[in-house]
Amino acid sequence: MKPKGLGPIPAGFEAHDGQLVIGGRSVSELVEETGRTPVFVYSRARLDARLGELRSALPPRIGINYAVKANPFAPVVQHMAGLVDGFDIASSGELALLKDLSIDMARVSFAGPGKRNDELEAAIKAGVTLNCESEGEAERTLAIGERVGITPQMAIRVNPDFEMKGSGMKMGGGAKPFGLDAERVPVLARRLIEAGVDWRGLHIFTGSQALSADAIIEAQANVIGLAGRLAGEIGAPLPKLNMGGGFGIPYFPGDEPLDLAAVGDALTDRVADLPMELAETQLCLELGRYLVGEAGVYLTRIVDRKESHGVTYLVTDGGLHHQLAASGNFGAVVRRNYPVAIATRFDEEPGEVANVVGCLCTPLDRLADAAELPRAEVGDLVAVFCAGAYGASASPANFLGHGPAAEMLV
Amino acid sequence: MKPKGLGPIPAGFEAHDGQLVIGGRSVSELVEETGRTPVFVYSRARLDARLGELRSALPPRIGINYAVKANPFAPVVQHMAGLVDGFDIASSGELALLKDLSIDMARVSFAGPGKRNDELEAAIKAGVTLNCESEGEAERTLAIGERVGITPQMAIRVNPDFEMKGSGMKMGGGAKPFGLDAERVPVLARRLIEAGVDWRGLHIFTGSQALSADAIIEAQANVIGLAGRLAGEIGAPLPKLNMGGGFGIPYFPGDEPLDLAAVGDALTDRVADLPMELAETQLCLELGRYLVGEAGVYLTRIVDRKESHGVTYLVTDGGLHHQLAASGNFGAVVRRNYPVAIATRFDEEPGEVANVVGCLCTPLDRLADAAELPRAEVGDLVAVFCAGAYGASASPANFLGHGPAAEMLV
Numbered sequence: 001m002k003p004k005g006l007g008p009i010p011a012g013f014e015a016h017d018g019q020l021v022i023g024g025r026s027v028s029e030l031v032e033e034t035g036r037t038p039v040f041v042y043s044r045a046r047l048d049a050r051l052g053e054l055r056s057a058l059p060p061r062i063g064i065n066y067a068v069k070a071n072p073f074a075p076v077v078q079h080m081a082g083l084v085d086g087f088d089i090a091s092s093g094e095l096a097l098l099k100d101l102s103i104d105m106a107r108v109s110f111a112g113p114g115k116r117n118d119e120l121e122a123a124i125k126a127g128v129t130l131n132c133e134s135e136g137e138a139e140r141t142l143a144i145g146e147r148v149g150i151t152p153q154m155a156i157r158v159n160p161d162f163e164m165k166g167s168g169m170k171m172g173g174g175a176k177p178f179g180l181d182a183e184r185v186p187v188l189a190r191r192l193i194e195a196g197v198d199w200r201g202l203h204i205f206t207g208s209q210a211l212s213a214d215a216i217i218e219a220q221a222n223v224i225g226l227a228g229r230l231a232g233e234i235g236a237p238l239p240k241l242n243m244g245g246g247f248g249i250p251y252f253p254g255d256e257p258l259d260l261a262a263v264g265d266a267l268t269d270r271v272a273d274l275p276m277e278l279a280e281t282q283l284c285l286e287l288g289r290y291l292v293g294e295a296g297v298y299l300t301r302i303v304d305r306k307e308s309h310g311v312t313y314l315v316t317d318g319g320l321h322h323q324l325a326a327s328g329n330f331g332a333v334v335r336r337n338y339p340v341a342i343a344t345r346f347d348e349e350p351g352e353v354a355n356v357v358g359c360l361c362t363p364l365d366r367l368a369d370a371a372e373l374p375r376a377e378v379g380d381l382v383a384v385f386c387a388g389a390y391g392a393s394a395s396p397a398n399f400l401g402h403g404p405a406a407e408m409l410v
Numbered sequence: 411m412k413p414k415g416l417g418p419i420p421a422g423f424e425a426h427d428g429q430l431v432i433g434g435r436s437v438s439e440l441v442e443e444t445g446r447t448p449v450f451v452y453s454r455a456r457l458d459a460r461l462g463e464l465r466s467a468l469p470p471r472i473g474i475n476y477a478v479k480a481n482p483f484a485p486v487v488q489h490m491a492g493l494v495d496g497f498d499i500a501s502s503g504e505l506a507l508l509k510d511l512s513i514d515m516a517r518v519s520f521a522g523p524g525k526r527n528d529e530l531e532a533a534i535k536a537g538v539t540l541n542c543e544s545e546g547e548a549e550r551t552l553a554i555g556e557r558v559g560i561t562p563q564m565a566i567r568v569n570p571d572f573e574m575k576g577s578g579m580k581m582g583g584g585a586k587p588f589g590l591d592a593e594r595v596p597v598l599a600r601r602l603i604e605a606g607v608d609w610r611g612l613h614i615f616t617g618s619q620a621l622s623a624d625a626i627i628e629a630q631a632n633v634i635g636l637a638g639r640l641a642g643e644i645g646a647p648l649p650k651l652n653m654g655g656g657f658g659i660p661y662f663p664g665d666e667p668l669d670l671a672a673v674g675d676a677l678t679d680r681v682a683d684l685p686m687e688l689a690e691t692q693l694c695l696e697l698g699r700y701l702v703g704e705a706g707v708y709l710t711r712i713v714d715r716k717e718s719h720g721v722t723y724l725v726t727d728g729g730l731h732h733q734l735a736a737s738g739n740f741g742a743v744v745r746r747n748y749p750v751a752i753a754t755r756f757d758e759e760p761g762e763v764a765n766v767v768g769c770l771c772t773p774l775d776r777l778a779d780a781a782e783l784p785r786a787e788v789g790d791l792v793a794v795f796c797a798g799a800y801g802a803s804a805s806p807a808n809f810l811g812h813g814p815a816a817e818m819l820v
Contacts, residue, residue, distance in 0.1 A: 025662025069771070069810045090771050093811025112810070114713045114725040114769025133725075134716040136788065159718055175652050175721035177767045303524045306544040308569055311585035315524040315543075324806060329740055331774050357587045361479070362740050379548060391576030393811075396734060398803045400479045400522070 001311055003353045005253030007339035010294040012046075015346035020297070020383055023410035027299055027343040029383050030410065034182060038300040038318035040392050042076055044297035051083040054287075059271045063284035065109075067245065068094045070389040071296070072287025075357060075409040080291070088242070088286045092119040095126060109242065111157055111203060113177045120144050123139055131203040133179055135188055142195050153242040154163070154172055154192050155200040155240065158182050163220040164246050167207025172212030172348030177403025178205065178353050182226060186233035193236055201281065202227055205244035209289065211255060213262040216246055240282045244380040247290035251386050252336040258290075289389040293296070298323055298405070300367075302380045303359065312354040314373075316382055319358015319365045324395040324407045326384050327366055328356070338366040343383035348374035356382055360400050373385040411419035411721055413763045414734040414780040415663030417749035419703040419795050422456075425756035426443075426454045430707070430793055433820035437709055437753040437791050440820065447791070448710040448728035449816040450802050452486055456705035464697075467674030472538045473694035475519075477655065479699025480799040481706070487511055490701070495786065496525040496653070498696050502529040505536060519652065521567055521613060523587045530554050539563040541613040541652070543589055544782065545598055552605050557583040562601050565610040565650065568592050569678050570636055574656050575627040577617025592636060603646055611691065614636055615654035621665060623672040627654055630677060638685030650692045657700035661796050662746040668700075699799040706798025708733055708815070709753060712790045713769065722751035722764040724783075726792055729775040731770015732738040734805040736794050737768070737776055758784035766792055 010341060019026035023043045030041050054064055063085035068077060072094060078086075078101050086107040089095055098108055110123045111131035117374030120137075121144050122128050132138045132154055145152040157179030185202070193199050204221045204227060223243045229237045250257055270281070300318030307313070320327035340356060342348070350372035358365035367384060376382075397404040413546045418666035423684070425559070433453045440451050464474060474798035480489060482504060488511050490497075496517040499505055508518055520533045521541035530547075531554050533540055542564055544546045555562040565569075588597060603609050614637060614757030616629045633653050660667055710728030715725070730737035738745030750766060753757070760782035768775035777794060807814040 072808075072811055089811070090767075091811040093813055095810075097811065112769060112771050113723075113767065114711055114727055114728050114729070116769075134714050136714050136716060175719040175723075176775075177716070177718065177723040177725055177765070178771065181718050204563070257756040301527055304544050304546050305545060306587070308587065308591050309585040315522075315587055317524055317526050319524070331739065331772075333743075355587070357523065359501075359522055359526075361522050361588065362741075363586070363588075392808075394806050394809045396804050397504075397807050397808070398482075401482060401499070401501040401507065401803075403503055 001370050003372045004337055006337045006368060006371055007252045007386065008250050008255060009339045013385070014068065018345060018347050020341065020346040021341040022297055025410060027297055030379065030408065032301060034406045034408055035114050036406055038298060038322055039408060040296055040298050040387055042071070042073065042292070042296045042388055042407070042409045044409060045081055046290065047079060047083065050291055050295065051261060056271060057260045059268040061271050061283055062267060063282065065242065065284050065286045066291055067288030068097070070395050072097055073291045073407045073409070074101060076292060077410040079409060080287045086284060092122045092305045094124055095128060099126065104358055109203070117144060121148060122152045124150050124152045126223050129155055129200045131155045131157040131288065133157050135180070138188055142197070145197070151196065151198050153198040153200050155203050155242070156180055156189055157203040157205070158185055158226070158230070160204055160206055162206065162208050162219070162222045164207030165215040166212045167210040167215065167246055174197050179203070182230065185230050187233040193393065196210040199236065199239065201238035201240035201324065202230060203242040205286070209248040210246045211248040211250065213259040216263050219246065224270055224274065224278065228277045231277035238278060240284070242284055242286050243280065245285055245287040245290065247287055248250060249289060249293045249374065249386060250339055252380060276390060284324060293297065293386050293389035296391060298384040298387035298391060300382050301384060302376055302378050305378055306377070312352060314356045314376055314382065316367065317359050318405065319367070320359045320395065321360060321397055321399040321402050322395050323367065323384055323387065323391060325390055327364060328365055330394065335366065335369070337368045337371060339385035341380040341383045342374050342376045345376060351375040359402070411763045411780050413782045414747055416664045416747045416778060416781055417664060417796065418660050419751060423795070428755060428757050430751065430753040431758040432707055435820060437793065440818065441791065442711060444818055445751030446733055446816055448708060449818060450708050450797055452481070452483065452702070452706045452798055452817070453818045454489055454819060457489060457493065457702065460701055460705065463670060466469065467670045469674070469678040471681045471693055472677060473692065475652065475694050476701055477696050477697045479508070481702045482507055482803050483817045483819070486510060494692060499700055502532045507531055509536065521612070527554060527805065531558060534558060534560050534562045537563065538771060539565055539610045541565045541567040543567050548598055548602060548635040552607070555607070561606065561608050563608040565613050565652070566590055566595055566599055567613040567615070568595055568636070568640070569614055569709050570614055572619030572629070572632045573617065575625040576622045577620040577625065577656050589613070592640065595640050599644040607644065610651065610692050611648035612640060613652040615658045615696070619658040619660040620656045621660065621668050623669040626673050627676040631680060634680055634684065634688065638687045638718060641687035648688060648691045648693070651688065652694055652696050655695055655697040655700065657697055659699060659703045659763065659796060661748055671785065673774045693786055703799035706801060708794040708797035708801060709791050712786055712788050714790060715786070715788055722762060724764050724766045724786055724792065725769065726766060726777065726802035727769050728815065729777070730769060730772045731768070731807055731809040731812050732805050733777065733794055733797065733801060734751060734818060739774055740804065745776065745779070747778045747781060749795040750781055750785045751793045753791040754786050755784040755790065761785040767814070768791060783795050
C-alpha cells in the first residue's frame with residue numbers, strides 16, 4: 001500500500017519515555033485518570049501560549065473574542081474567560097453555558113441566521129449584543145424588546161461584497177444567508193438607532209480557516225474600509241466593529257502555519273491609519289479554531305489489529321462519532337489525513353503502513369489512510385492532533401449508540 | 411436562480427386543509443403536541459406497511475432483522491419488536507437500549523469492527539450473538555467467555571470477495587476493516603467450534619442503499635453461494651446466515667424505488683434451490699434504512715425569510731445538526747436535494763425558487779438548494795422527508811449548542 005502523507009503535528013509536542021506528553025503528563029497517565037477512551041485532552045499551556053502569541057503580534061487596540069462554537073467544553077470556556085476580551089455565541093444553548101459560568105454578558109455577542117423568538121428574548125434579557133441578520137429579525141427584536149421593556153443591544157451583521165481569498169469556508173461575497181447585504185445596512189442601522197436601541201455597531205465576517213497571511217491582510221483592509229464607508233453612510237459612530245476571524249491552522253499534508261507576525265504588522269499599520277469614522281470604534285477579532293484547535297488532542301485506543309487482502313487495519317475505539325471532520329465527512333471534498341500518531345510510541349520511527357479506522361460499521365469511519373506509523377499493537381493509543389476545535393461538539397456522538405468521548409483540560 | 415430538482419416524496423403523503431398529514435394528524439397539530447420544533451415524526455402505519463410489503467414479497471423462510479443503528483428512538487425500536495424477527499446492534503449502548511426495552515436477547519446479534527472487551531463481556535453475559543470481526547477479536551471473546559464462565563454465542567462476519575454493485579456504500583470486495591476475508595473463515599470457524607462456543611453461523615454484508623433489484627439479486631445469489639461453500643469447508647452446518655441488507659430508498663431527483671417484487675421473486679427461487687449445506691440454515695436479512703427511512707419526516711419552522719443579492723433564503727430553526735446527510739455532509743461527494751416541502755402549504759403549487767437553510771453559522775447548513783416551493787412565510791413548517799433513518803442519531807446534535815430535535819412516534 002503506497003503511503004499517504006499525514007498532516008503536520010503542531011510544534012512542541014514531545015515524547016517522554018516513548019509516550020506523547022500533554023500538559024506535562026504522559027498519554028497513559030491521562031487516560032488512566034479519565035478511566036476510559038476515547039478522550040479529548042485540551043492543554044491550558046497551549047491555550048495560554050496561543051493567546052500570548054496573538055497579544056504580541058496584534059496591536060493593543062485589537063480585542064480578541066472567543067467563538068464558543070469552536071469548543072464549548074465548560075472548563076475550556078472558563079479558562080478562556082481569563083484570556084480573551086469577549087465571547088461570541090451562536091445559540092441560546094451557548095448563552096445558557098456562559099450564564100452558568102457567570103461570564104459578564106456585556107462581553108458577549110450573539111450571531112446566527114435563524115434566531116428563534118425565545119432566543120432573541122433570552123439574549124435581550126441577559127444583556128447580550130445581538131448581531132442582527134436581517135430586517136425581519138430586526139423587527140422581531142424590536143417588538144420583543146418593547147414587550148419585555150428592555151432596550152436591546154444591537155449590531156448588524158454585514159454580508160460584504162468581497163470574500164476572504166483562499167479561506168476554507170467562504171462566509172461573504174455574493175448571495176449568503178448570513179447578515180445583510182452591505183448596501184442595505186445603512187437604512188436598517190438608522191432604523192435601529194431611531195427606534196432607540198443600544199447601537200453596538202457592525203459584524204463583518206469574511207471567511208474561515210485561511211492559512212494565507214496575504215488573504216487575511218487583504219480581507220481586514222477591506223473590512224475596515226467597508227466599515228468606515230458604512231459608518232459614514234449611517235451617519236453615526238460605530239461603537240464596535242467585529243472584524244471576523246478566519247485565521248486557520250494546518251490540518252493536512254503540505255499545510256503551512258499562518259504567518260501571524262505578517263498579519264499583526266499589517267494590522268498595526270492599518271490601525272495607525274484608520275478612517276476617521278472608526279477613530280473611536282472598539283475593534284475586535286472573533287477567533288475560534290485558531291485559539292483552541294491546536295490545544296486539543298483526541299486519544300483513542302487500538303482494540304484490534306487485522307489484515308484484509310494484505311492491508312493492515314488498526315481498529316480503534318474512537319471514530320467519526322467524535323471526529324467527523326478528521327474522517328473527511330464534514331465540508332471536505334477530498335479526504336486527506338489529519339496529523340495522527342501512535343501516542344504510546346511517539347518516539348519510534350515508522351515501521352509499517354496502516355489504515356487507522358474507527359469502531360463504527362461504516363466505511364466512512366476513517367482516521368488515517370495508508371499512514372506510515374510505528375508498528376502498533378492492541379492497547380496502544382492513537383493521537384489525532386488539531387482536535388481542539390469542532391471535534392467533540394461537531395460530531396454525531398450518538399451515532400451507533402457509542403455516546404460522547406470524555407473531555408479533560410490539563 | 412435556476413431551480414434544482416428535489417428528491418421524490420415517498421408515495422402516500424397527503425394534504426388535508428393544506429397541511430401535510432402524518433399518522434392522520436396535521437403537521438401543525440403534531441408540532442403543537444410536541445411543543446417545539448424541530449421534531450422528527452415517525453409513523454407507525456408506515457412502519458407496519460413497509461413490513462407488510464416485505465412479508466408479502468419475501469419467501470416465508472427469510473427472517474427480517476432490524477439494524478437498530480438506523481433509528482434507535484426507543485418507541486420505534488419497541489414498535490419494531492412486534493414486527494421483525496431479530497435485531498442487529500453495533501455497540502453496548504444499543505445493547506443497553508434493547509435491555510431497557512426487555513427485548514429477547516436470543517433474537518439479537520452484535521457486529522462492529524472495534525468491540526471493546528467490556529462490550530464483548532456485556533454481550534456474552536446478555537446472551538447476544540457476537541458477529542466476530544477478526545481472529546484477534548475471536549481470541550479475546552474466548553478468553554472473556556472462559557473468565558466469566560459463559561459459553562459465547564458466536565458467528566463470523568465475512569468480508570466477501572464480491573461487492574453489491576451500485577450500492578451507495580460498499581461493504582465488501584477488496585480490503586476492508588469489516589469481518590474476515592472469506593478464505594480465512596473456515597480455519598477460524600473450526601477453531602471456534604473446537605473451543606466449544608455456541609456456533610451461530612455467518613454474517614455476510616455486501617453493501618447498502620442499493621436501488622437496483624438486479625444488483626441485490628446478484629449479491630444475494632453470491633452470498634448464498636459463498637455461504638454454502640464456506641459451510642462445506644467448515645464441515646459443520648450453519649445454524650444461521652445473516653445475508654445482510656442493502657435495500658435502498660430514493661433520496662434524490664431521479665431515484666426510483668427498489669423493485670421489491672423482483673427481489674422477492676428471485677429470492678423465492680433461490681430459497682427453493684439452496685445448496686445442501688444450507689438446507690437447515692435459518693436465513694435472514696438485516697435491514698435498517700429500508701424499514702424506517704421513509705416512515706420519518708423532519709419538521710422545522712421557518713424563522714426568517716430574507717433576500718441576498720436576489721436570492722431568497724428560508725432560514726429554519728433546524729439544520730445539519732439534525733440532518734447531516736440531508737445537508738450533503740455525510741458520505742456525499744456532490745450535494746443533491748432530499749425531498750423537501752412546505753408542510754403547511756402542502757397542496758400549493760410552487761411559486762418561487764428558494765434556498766432552505768438551517769440556523770447554524772456555517773455555509774454547510776443547507777436543507778434545499780434552489781428549490782421550487784410555494785411561497786412560504788415566517789412561521790411555516792418545512793418537511794424534510796426520508797428522515798426516519800440516520801437522521802437524529804447520525805447528526806451532530808450539540809453543534810453550536812442547539813441540542814437534539816424532539817422525536818415522536820405517531
